[in-house]
Amino acid sequence: MSVFQFILQNHEEVLELTLEHLGMVAASTSLAVLIGIPLGILITRRPGWEKPVLGGANIMQTIPSLALFGFLLPVPWIGARSWRLAVLALTLYALLPLIRNTHAGIKGVDPAVVEAGRGMGMTDRQLLWQVEFPLALGVIIAGVRVATVISVGVATIAAALGAGGLGEYIFRGLSMVNNQLILAGAIPAALLALAADVSLGWVERRLRVG
Amino acid sequence: MNSFLQDGLAIEFRDVVYRPVHGQEIVSGLNLAVERGETLVLLGRSGSGKTTTLKLINALISPSAGSVRVEGQATTVWDPIRLRRGIGYVIQDAGLFPHFTVERNIGLVPSIEQWPAERIRARVLELLQLVGLDAGLRSRYPRELSGGQRQRVGVARALAADPPILLMDEPFGALDPLTRAELQREFLALQQRLKKTVVFVTHDLREALLLGTRIALMEAGQLVTVLPKEEFTRSSDPLVARYMDAFSGGIDGKRGLE
Numbered sequence: 001m002s003v004f005q006f007i008l009q010n011h012e013e014v015l016e017l018t019l020e021h022l023g024m025v026a027a028s029t030s031l032a033v034l035i036g037i038p039l040g041i042l043i044t045r046r047p048g049w050e051k052p053v054l055g056g057a058n059i060m061q062t063i064p065s066l067a068l069f070g071f072l073l074p075v076p077w078i079g080a081r082s083w084r085l086a087v088l089a090l091t092l093y094a095l096l097p098l099i100r101n102t103h104a105g106i107k108g109v110d111p112a113v114v115e116a117g118r119g120m121g122m123t124d125r126q127l128l129w130q131v132e133f134p135l136a137l138g139v140i141i142a143g144v145r146v147a148t149v150i151s152v153g154v155a156t157i158a159a160a161l162g163a164g165g166l167g168e169y170i171f172r173g174l175s176m177v178n179n180q181l182i183l184a185g186a187i188p189a190a191l192l193a194l195a196a197d198v199s200l201g202w203v204e205r206r207l208r209v210g
Numbered sequence: 211m212n213s214f215l216q217d218g219l220a221i222e223f224r225d226v227v228y229r230p231v232h233g234q235e236i237v238s239g240l241n242l243a244v245e246r247g248e249t250l251v252l253l254g255r256s257g258s259g260k261t262t263t264l265k266l267i268n269a270l271i272s273p274s275a276g277s278v279r280v281e282g283q284a285t286t287v288w289d290p291i292r293l294r295r296g297i298g299y300v301i302q303d304a305g306l307f308p309h310f311t312v313e314r315n316i317g318l319v320p321s322i323e324q325w326p327a328e329r330i331r332a333r334v335l336e337l338l339q340l341v342g343l344d345a346g347l348r349s350r351y352p353r354e355l356s357g358g359q360r361q362r363v364g365v366a367r368a369l370a371a372d373p374p375i376l377l378m379d380e381p382f383g384a385l386d387p388l389t390r391a392e393l394q395r396e397f398l399a400l401q402q403r404l405k406k407t408v409v410f411v412t413h414d415l416r417e418a419l420l421l422g423t424r425i426a427l428m429e430a431g432q433l434v435t436v437l438p439k440e441e442f443t444r445s446s447d448p449l450v451a452r453y454m455d456a457f458s459g460g461i462d463g464k465r466g467l468e
Contacts, residue, residue: 116305119268119377120319120367121294134309 028090040102101143105136298368
């Protein structure tokens with residue numbers, strides 16, 4: 001039986017796992033956006049925080065995903081449900097591209113433009129929301145795009161905790177030494193990643209100014 | 211000193227020193243007064259401290275020693291936001307916001323000053339006319355304009371809230387010679403009508419002689435001399451003479467600047 005026949009025959013289950021997968025990615029990326037973008041902005045305002053925050057996010061990225069799931073297991077409330085655990089771990093992974101791109105995007109705004117704004121009497125807040133943030137938005141969306149694609153990949157490992165998603169097929173296939181089953185999880189996951197990349201790339205291009 | 215006379219000054223530098231936290235002095239021992247309604251040109255080569263001097267006026271930087279007074283009050287005492295909204299600021303390449311239309315760029319200060327929308331619209335149209343731009347350009351973005359048009363928008367933006375003081379940092383430096391000459395002429399005409407206090411930075415002696423009522427020559431962070439332009443050309447100061455030399459001899463090779 002080919003992979004595609006398998007997917008067709010089990011399309012309901014495939015769809016369910018895909019939706020679970022998407023749910024985890026959407027929840028974690030949203031959380032990461034809510035935390036990462038403000039943090040990225042904050043460190044452009046407090047230069048002393050730049051190194052520790054970016055360094056911390058960097059270290060997070062280097063922890064292998066299975067180990068991170070393990071570390072989070074004893075955390076109360078979070079560890080109680082595998083879905084929460086998976087979402088938190090994915091959020092932590094998605095933070096680095098968001099913080100880094102927000103920071104780089106705002107720092108990358110033409111200093112002459114910022115100084116012109118300051119020279120005309122804009123407050124720091126006005127400068128941020130009317131000038132720096134809109135001009136950095138393209139770079140920030142690029143960060144969201146990277147974070148989303150990473151999340152789609154890492155989310156397959158969430159199945160090891162029983163959080164569901166397309167990783168179910170991959171782990172099942174691994175234990176049964178069934179390549180078709182592995183591909184039945186891997187191909188939809190790859191397509192999801194591609195779709196996220198293309199659609200966010202389109203948004204990114206639309207928001208770039210200049 | 212006569213306090214009445216001091217009150218008549220728009221801007222005054224008193225023993226001003228500026229040294230960045232890590233670095234050498236950029237402005238040293240500067241004493242300079244700008245009278246209301248005059249165009250004072252800060253002339254000097256690159257790195258002579260002209261732009262720094264300008265930024266001390268609108269408090270983009272604070273003096274390390276001495277004081278800069280605007281309308282009789284030290285810039286360190288002024289609320290920087292209030293101070294800057296009363297000072298128009300024009301820089302090279304205009305520094306327009308690339309994501310704002312011409313209309314929003316020009317209406318920036320009125321909009322952060324929370325003027326009603328109708329009044330901003332009317333003001334923008336008035337300013338477009340003042341700087342010689344077609345009203346149809348107001349929905350364009352800066353990248354859709356020529357260099358000369360952008361610079362006109364920059365001037366209009368600086369004038370939007372009718373500030374009494376205008377700071378111009380090599381505003382025409384990046385323009386081709388013909389457009390530059392055109393904008394210089396228009397600036398003169400505009401200044402005749404508006405009578406703003408203008409501090410104008412340039413490294414171009416011709417521009418200084420054309421636009422300034424007085425010329426302050428700077429070199430290595432210090433004020434060499436400040437003279438009305440008529441006297442400037444006759445000054446015996448060796449640095450002034452070198453400037454005159456560098457700029458003398460037009461296309462036909464004649465010496466002298468008359």
